[in-house]
Amino acid sequence: MAKLDPQEPVFSRLSYWLVIALSLCWLIPLFWVLGLSFKPNEELSYGLGTVFRAPYTLDNYSDLIRSSQLGRWILNSVVVSIIQTVLVLIICSIAGYGFARLEFPGRRALFVFVLIGLAIPRQAIIIPLHAMFVDLDLHNTYTGLILPHLGTPFGVFLMASYFRALPRELEEAAALDNASRWKIFLTIALPLSVPAQITLAIFTFLDAWNDYLWPLISATRPEMYTLTIGLAATQTNFDQSEGIGYLMAQAVFAGLPMLILYLIFQKYVLRAVAGAGGR
Amino acid sequence: MTTLVGVDAARGRRAARAGWWSRWAGLAFVAPFLVLYLWLMIYPLVSGVIMSFQYKDLLSGTSEFVGFWNYEDLSIDPIFIGSIFNTLRFVILTVPAFVVLGLLIALALNRPTRGAAIMRTLFFGPHVLSVTVVTLIWKTVYLPNVGMIDAGSTALGLGPLSILLNPDWALAAVALVTVWWSIGLPMMLFLAALQQVPQDIYEAARLDSASPLRILWTITIPSISKMIVLVAVIEVVLQFQVFGQVNLLTGGGPNNTTRSMVMFIYQAGFQQWQAGYAAAASQILFAIMLVAAGLQFWVSRKPAES
Amino acid sequence: MAAVDLRGLSKAFGLVKVLHDVSVDIGDGEFAVLLGPSGCGKTTLLRLIAGLETLSDGEIRIGDERIDQLQPGQRGIAMVFQSYALYPHMSVRANLAYGLKNIGTPANVIAQRIDQAATILEIEQLLDRKPHQLSGGQRQRVAIGRAITKSPKVFLFDEPLSNLDAALRARTRVEISKLHQQLGATMIFVTHDQVEAMTMASKIVVMNAGRVEQVGPPLEVYRHPATRFVAAFIGTPQMNFVPVNQTSENGGWLQATLKDGARLDTRIATSAGHASPVELGFRPDEVAVDPDGALKIEVEVVERLGDRTLVYAHLSDGTPIIYQDHSDSQVQRGDRVGLRPHLHKLIGFDGSGKALHPELAA
Numbered sequence: 052m053a054k055l056d057p058q059e060p061v062f063s064r065l066s067y068w069l070v071i072a073l074s075l076c077w078l079i080p081l082f083w084v085l086g087l088s089f090k091p092n093e094e095l096s097y098g099l100g101t102v103f104r105a106p107y108t109l110d111n112y113s114d115l116i117r118s119s120q121l122g123r124w125i126l127n128s129v130v131v132s133i134i135q136t137v138l139v140l141i142i143c144s145i146a147g148y149g150f151a152r153l154e155f156p157g158r159r160a161l162f163v164f165v166l167i168g169l170a171i172p173r174q175a176i177i178i179p180l181h182a183m184f185v186d187l188d189l190h191n192t193y194t195g196l197i198l199p200h201l202g203t204p205f206g207v208f209l210m211a212s213y214f215r216a217l218p219r220e221l222e223e224a225a226a227l228d229n230a231s232r233w234k235i236f237l238t239i240a241l242p243l244s245v246p247a248q249i250t251l252a253i254f255t256f257l258d259a260w261n262d263y264l265w266p267l268i269s270a271t272r273p274e275m276y277t278l279t280i281g282l283a284a285t286q287t288n289f290d291q292s293e294g295i296g297y298l299m300a301q302a303v304f305a306g307l308p309m310l311i312l313y314l315i316f317q318k319y320v321l322r323a324v325a326g327a328g329g330r
Numbered sequence: 331m332t333t334l335v336g337v338d339a340a341r342g343r344r345a346a347r348a349g350w351w352s353r354w355a356g357l358a359f360v361a362p363f364l365v366l367y368l369w370l371m372i373y374p375l376v377s378g379v380i381m382s383f384q385y386k387d388l389l390s391g392t393s394e395f396v397g398f399w400n401y402e403d404l405s406i407d408p409i410f411i412g413s414i415f416n417t418l419r420f421v422i423l424t425v426p427a428f429v430v431l432g433l434l435i436a437l438a439l440n441r442p443t444r445g446a447a448i449m450r451t452l453f454f455g456p457h458v459l460s461v462t463v464v465t466l467i468w469k470t471v472y473l474p475n476v477g478m479i480d481a482g483s484t485a486l487g488l489g490p491l492s493i494l495l496n497p498d499w500a501l502a503a504v505a506l507v508t509v510w511w512s513i514g515l516p517m518m519l520f521l522a523a524l525q526q527v528p529q530d531i532y533e534a535a536r537l538d539s540a541s542p543l544r545i546l547w548t549i550t551i552p553s554i555s556k557m558i559v560l561v562a563v564i565e566v567v568l569q570f571q572v573f574g575q576v577n578l579l580t581g582g583g584p585n586n587t588t589r590s591m592v593m594f595i596y597q598a599g600f601q602q603w604q605a606g607y608a609a610a611a612s613q614i615l616f617a618i619m620l621v622a623a624g625l626q627f628w629v630s631r632k633p634a635e636s
Numbered sequence: 637m638a639a640v641d642l643r644g645l646s647k648a649f650g651l652v653k654v655l656h657d658v659s660v661d662i663g664d665g666e667f668a669v670l671l672g673p674s675g676c677g678k679t680t681l682l683r684l685i686a687g688l689e690t691l692s693d694g695e696i697r698i699g700d701e702r703i704d705q706l707q708p709g710q711r712g713i714a715m716v717f718q719s720y721a722l723y724p725h726m727s728v729r730a731n732l733a734y735g736l737k738n739i740g741t742p743a744n745v746i747a748q749r750i751d752q753a754a755t756i757l758e759i760e761q762l763l764d765r766k767p768h769q770l771s772g773g774q775r776q777r778v779a780i781g782r783a784i785t786k787s788p789k790v791f792l793f794d795e796p797l798s799n800l801d802a803a804l805r806a807r808t809r810v811e812i813s814k815l816h817q818q819l820g821a822t823m824i825f826v827t828h829d830q831v832e833a834m835t836m837a838s839k840i841v842v843m844n845a846g847r848v849e850q851v852g853p854p855l856e857v858y859r860h861p862a863t864r865f866v867a868a869f870i871g872t873p874q875m876n877f878v879p880v881n882q883t884s885e886n887g888g889w890l891q892a893t894l895k896d897g898a899r900l901d902t903r904i905a906t907s908a909g910h911a912s913p914v915e916l917g918f919r920p921d922e923v924a925v926d927p928d929g930a931l932k933i934e935v936e937v938v939e940r941l942g943d944r945t946l947v948y949a950h951l952s953d954g955t956p957i958i959y960q961d962h963s964d965s966q967v968q969r970g971d972r973v974g975l976r977p978h979l980h981k982l983i984g985f986d987g988s989g990k991a992l993h994p995e996l997a998a
Contacts, residue, residue, distance in 0.1 A: 062542045070438040074449045077456070077510065083478055084467045142363050149359025158356060161364070168371050170623035172571055174592045175616035176374035178599045178609045179381055182388070183374060202370030207363055220721035223688050228735030228786075229709030232355055238734075242725045261460035263574040264592070268600055282462035283578055286469065295470060302466040306459045313458040317451050324454070324515060325522035 088112070088303045092294025111300035121304060123274060124281035127193075131277060132259035135197045139206050139255045140248055147210025148236050152222065162211070168204040174264065181268055191275045196266055200259065206251050213247035214240055250323035253316070260309065278305050382610035388603035400610035410611060412586055413594040416501065420590060421569045423505035428565045429558060431509065432516030437550070439517070440524045450521070454514030461511075461574030468507045469579065494580055497587045504575050504588055511575075512568075516561045523557035524550070556629070563626040570619060591615050638699055638712075638789035638822045639664045640685065645694035647680055654680050655846045658694070662824065662839065667816050669833040670826045672843035673869070678826045681843070682792050685824065686715050698789055709738070714783035715792040718799065720775045722767040728778050729763040732785045746785075753784040756818070773804050780815070793825040797832060809835055830870050834858065842866045864989040867917050873946060873958045875917045877985070878931070883912040890984065890992075892916055895953045898930040902982045903994035913984030913992055920946070921960040922981040925967075929976030933957050935969055949973065 087095065089107040115121055149155075150162045180199055181190075189195035217240060225235045266280045276284065282305055286298065313320060382400055386393040404410045435453060439446040456464065471478045474492040483491045493503040527550065535545050551558075573592035576582060582589035582597075595615065599608030640662040647655040655677045662668045670678040683689045685696060687708035696704040703711045714735075722731050729750060736746045754760045757777045767775055776796060783791055793812075797805045813836050816823055827833055833840050834854045842849045842857060842865075850862040861867035867875045878900075882893040890904040892913065900916060923931075933949035945961040959975060961967060984992035 066434070066438040067441075070435055070449060071445075073435070074452050077452060080467050080471055080478075080510070081456075084470065087470060142366065146360045146363035149356050153356030153359055155354055155356030155360075161360065165364075165367060168367060170620055171371055171375055172567075172616065172619045174571055174573070174595060175612045175619070176371065176378055178595070178605050178612055179374040179377040180370070181599070182381075182605065183377075198366075199370055202363075202366040202368075204367060204371075218719060218721065220717045220719050221723060223686075223708070224715070224717060224721040224723070224782075225734070226688070226708045227686060227713065227715050228782075229707075229738040230734075234738065236359075239723060257458060261458075263461050264596065268596075279460040279462045282460070282466060286462065286466055286578060295473075298466060299470065302463050306463040306467075309458045309460075309463075310455060313455060314451070317454075320458070321450065321454060321518055324518040 084299050084302055087296055088299035090296045092296045095295050108296075111294075111296045112304070114297055115300050115304055119285075119301070120273060120276070120281060121278070121301065124276050124278040125305075125308075127196075127270075127275060128260055128278040131193055131196045132256050134193070135200050135259040136252050136255045138197065138201055140252055142201060143206030143210050143251060144241060144244065144248065145236070146207045148214050148240055150207065151211040151214035152240070153232065165204045165207055168202075169208060173199070173203075177264065177268065184269065190269050191272045195269050196275075196277065197259075199265055200255070200262075206255065209251055210244065210247055213244055217243055246326075249319050250326060253320050253323045378609045378612055381606050382613050384606040384609075386604070386606035386609075388599075388605050393606070396606070400607050401614075403607065404610055404614065409586060409589065410594055413589045413591045414614075416587065416589055417570060417572065417591045419501055420505060420572055420588075421566055423502060424508050424569045425562055425565045427505070427509050428513065428516045429562050432513055432561065433520050433558065435513065435517045436520035436524060437546070440521055450517070453517050456511050457514040459511070462578060464507060464511045465575060465578035468510075472503055472579070495584050497585045500580050500584055501588045504572075504579055507575055507579065508569070508572070516565065519557060519561050519564075520554065523554040527553040559629050560626070563622060563629055567619060567622045567626065570615070570622065639666075639697075640668075640790055640822060640824065641697040642681075642685070643695050643697070645681065645684060645696070646692045647677075647684060647689060648692045653846060655684070655692075658843075658846075658848050660841055660848060660851055662822060664699075665820050665822055667813075667823045667825065667836055667838045668841060669837035669839070670824065670841045670843060671830060671833040671837075671869075672828065672849075674828055676843040677846040678828075678841075678843050679794055682715075682794055682824060682826045685711075685790075686713055686792055687711055709735075712789040713792055714786045714788035714790075715794065716776075716779045716783050716796045718795045720767075720779040720796075720799075722775060722778055722782070724767050727764050727766055728759065728770075728781075731767070731778060732763075732782050735782070735786050749785045749787070750781075753781040756784065756815070757781045772800055773808070776800060776808065780812075784815075784819070789822065791819075791821055791823040793823065795827050796825075797827070797829070805832075812836060830872070834870070842869065844869075860993055861983070861991055863991055864915070864917070864985040867983065867985070867991060871919055873920050873960075875919050876923075876957050876959075877915045877917050878951070878955055878957075879915055879953075880913055880984075892984075894930075894951075896932070896951065898932070900930050900977065900982065901979060902984065903980050904982070904984050904992050905995060911986040911988075911990075914987050915985045916977075917983045917985060918977040918981055920958045922978045923959045924976045924978070925959075925961060925973060926976040927974045929974035931957065931975040931977070933973050933975060935967055935971045935973060938965075938967055938969060940965075947973075 083102070086102040088111055089109070090102055091106065091108050091110060094101050094106070150158065150165070184190050184195050184198075189198065221239055221243070222235050225239045230238065260277075261279060262277070263279050263283070266277045267283065270276050270280055273281070273284070282301060285301060383395060383397060384393050385396045385399065439450050439453075459467075469477075472480075472494045474480060474495060475484075475490045479493060480490040483489065491499070493499045531549055531553070532545065535549050540548065571592055572590045573596065576588045576590050577593055577596070580588040582593055591611065592615065595608045595611045598604050598611060640660075642658060642660045642662075645655055645658040646653065658677075658681060660668075670681060672678045680689060684691055684704075687703075687706065691704050694704075695702055698712060722728075723734065726734065732750045732753060733746050736749060741749075750763070751760075754763060757780060759774065759777050759781055762770060762774055762778065767778070770778065776799075779796065796812075797808055800808060809832060812823075812825075816836075825832070825836065837854050839851065840854055840857045841851050844865045850857055850866045852860075857866060858870055861870065864877070868877070879895060880892040881895045884891045884893070885906045886901060888906060890902050890906050890912070892900045892902065894900065902916070904913070931951065933951055935947055935949045937948040939946040939948070940963070942963060944963055945965040945967070947959050947961055947965070947967055949957045949959070951957060957975070967973060980994050980996065982994060986992060
């Protein structure tokens with residue numbers, strides 16, 4: 052794994068080994084939780100140190116599947132995150148292309164107006180937004196969970212800067228090839244923007260899946276909880292709950308899919324994060 | 331000739347129509363987003379400002395204009411003032427850790443080996459977990475008496491620390507969770523910046539027989555100084571909005587030492603249903619964020635070389 | 637009928653005027669080269685014809701049809717871009733088909749056109765590759781193929797050879813010339829490379845600072861430059877320019893006195909009534925080495941090219957002079973040499989840069 056160049060300076064080698072040690076520290080809480088999730092709750096009540104010895108059990112997981120609403124919450128999270136991601140991709144790609152490549156009266160001013168939105172934190176508008184959604188009767192609906200994220204300008208900004216960096220000649224060649232504006236967008240610009248689409252999709256999906264504040268306010272009925280909120284609800288009365296092993300099984304059950312997805316798509320995720328910082 | 335002119339004129343009209351369409355077609359592209367943006371960002375922003383000048387009780391549904399009353403109240407509300415200081419303390423605890431630790435990890439992992447790739451993946455990993463999973467994990471680490479920390483401290487003869495119940499340590503404990511959770515972001519940003527540094531500068535420095543530490547101080551750090559500042563500003567912006575961790579780990583306690591600004595807004599708005607009061611607090615948060623965002627814009631605008 | 641008629645074209649970007657009242661007629665089947673230094677407006681002119689920029693003033697006709705108000709795709713033109721602009725996500729075949737598909741051409745016709753173009757350009761075996769799998773030269777062929785499949789009335793080329801290496805560039809020049817003969821279509825080719833212009837063009841349009849300096853066949857532009865700019869821009873090594881101090885008449889011909897007092901006879905008629913020249917110009921190969929020659933120069937650098945020798949020298953007042961000598965020349969650095977420019981080749985230039993040509997030798 053860590054093959055080291057014998058020529059390498061001691062300093063560099065030392066720092067590498069220190070980071071390896073640190074990375075192990077990063078892992079400890081994860082393994083700790085994983086271990087706890089396989090322990091019978093009764094035994095854990097004598098002390099969490101019992102995690103280091105048998106017996107181990109799958110009871111926590113079977114309890115979870117049988118009794119909790121975890122499945123429903125995961126479904127809610129999946130539906131909300133996927134729909135939100137798809138809508139954001141569509142809306143932001145079209146708008147980003149419009150701002151990047153099309154001339155229309157007031158374009159510059161409008162783009163600046165949209166950029167200002169980057170500085171508006173969600174927390175600053177959450178009170179009036181809540182009131183709006185009360186009037187529209189949108190709380191405790193998927194629409195209510197998804198809508199507030201569709202107005203955020205980050206995606207427009209990201210897509211616009213990507214479209215702007217595409218070689219203009221490609222679109223000019225397409226115009227000479229009799230393609231309409233819309234067709235140029237669909238057949239040339241959009242396929243070439245896939246890397247940016249992936250970046251935006253990853254950010255949007257993570258943001259939707261992990262969002263805490265808005266669903267906490269908007270989804271107040273347990274059957275409309277997202278996974279994040281559902282888990283929050285179970286841990287508020289941590290000490291009196293069904294047992295630590297059970298809670299940890301929940302944590303694993305909720306966290307593992309994301310970690311697996313992350314491991315599958317890590318190349319894209321890390322590239323997306325690194326790329327977004329370059330802007 | 332007349333026919334030719336006629337054809338030209340007809341064509342001119344058609345072209346003018348096409349011109350009119352292409353003039354406004356762009357607006358059609360951006361219109362869907364603009365509608366959503368106006369409806370879901372700008373309108374709430376404006377009505378939030380208006381709301382901050384109202385007394386608005388969401389439970390009874392009453393509202394009336396009260397001028398700066400909410401702001402005056404906030405200025406003497408010890409809990410709100412305390413939340414500002416708690417948030418500041420939290421920023422001071424986390425941001426230097428993100429910058430320094432993130433940079434150190436990035437420096438150590440800036441190499442093309444498989445091991446470095448694995449560790450990059452590992453350090454970024456917690457970032458994909460939602461805040462509730464993260465707090466669930468760390469609650470068992472911090473659990474009084476039986477948690478990992480307390481088990482360790484008891485074994486060392488220090489007795490249980492019950493960190494989350496200790497007013498001196500609770501916020502630092504939340505900060506530690508936050509660093510564990512999202513060190514991946516600054517690390518990746520630094521790695522991206524490090525990979526932008528042209529390799530021949532390093533080779534030239536080696537030919538000038540500079541030591542590794544000297545290269546670090548005189549070549550590497552100056553080359554990525556812009557990113558260092560940018561990361562610091564980004565983290566300030568992010569950490570000012572801290573909410574989930576404190577709400578779930580400590581609920582603002584013990585003794586209000588971990589209540590953040592966003593948490594104050596949440597509680598005022600959705601537990602006490604004082605919308606006007608919460609909206610006013612939101613405006614103050616927004617003002618602070620605007621300064622930070624302006625700073626971010628200014629930093630990212632500046633050319634890399636001084 | 638695909639003559640291209642540019643009438644009084646002007647183009648301004650904001651307040652910056654980049655084309656001033658450009659008028660050029662390009663005949664059907666002609667190979668016209670727009671030649672000029674970078675920033676002279678030649679590419680802008682091409683893009684105006686293509687419809688990628690809108691005119692500020694003037695009109696463009698192809699055949700009898702006025703096209704300057706039409707969309708780019710409707711003008712009956714095809715363009716080969718400097719960067720080739722191949723659609724990177726499409727196969728070569730799809731690249732060639734794209735334009736035809738957009739106007740609803742039946743699939744069998746498209747296939748047939750692609751086959752034809754591929755045969756002409758010998759790219760049959762590349763049709764299913766993506767652009768990034770092709771070499772620079774292959775990409776260039778595909779870009780030309782994409783233009784051919786559309787069977788346009790006019791081909792536009794925007795410096796298509798500038799991304800090729802020297803050997804490939806020379807070969808491609810010949811191929812484009814062949815293609816022009818084969819297709820018989822009107823072609824407009826933008827370049828800053830005078831060799832491309834001289835070798836391929838049937839008509840050269842020399843441009844400078846947004847204006848047309850001269851339009852004509854290559855040899856005419858070379859031999860009878862209309863302005864000092866054209867004279868200096870075309871020909872390597874560059875034409876020599878000698879400042880004139882004073883002019884007089886000698887038997888109906890203009891006689892120039894240089895700064896060092898040397899007198900040069902010319903065959904420029906004084907009766908023509910034009911302004912007197914401030915400079916005289918002659919090409920490096922239009923001069924004889926003659927100890928009694930009027931131009932006394934000191935040699936600085938000698939380049940022996942094998943088939944000839946180029947000598948870089950200067951007059952006593954510092955004016956640089958380049959001349960061509962035979963390959964066995966024994967001239968050396970520091971030598972003082974006398975030069976006698978050919979009487980019938982000396983061109984005068986007046987203060988505005990306009991050329992005053994000598995009478996042709998009888």
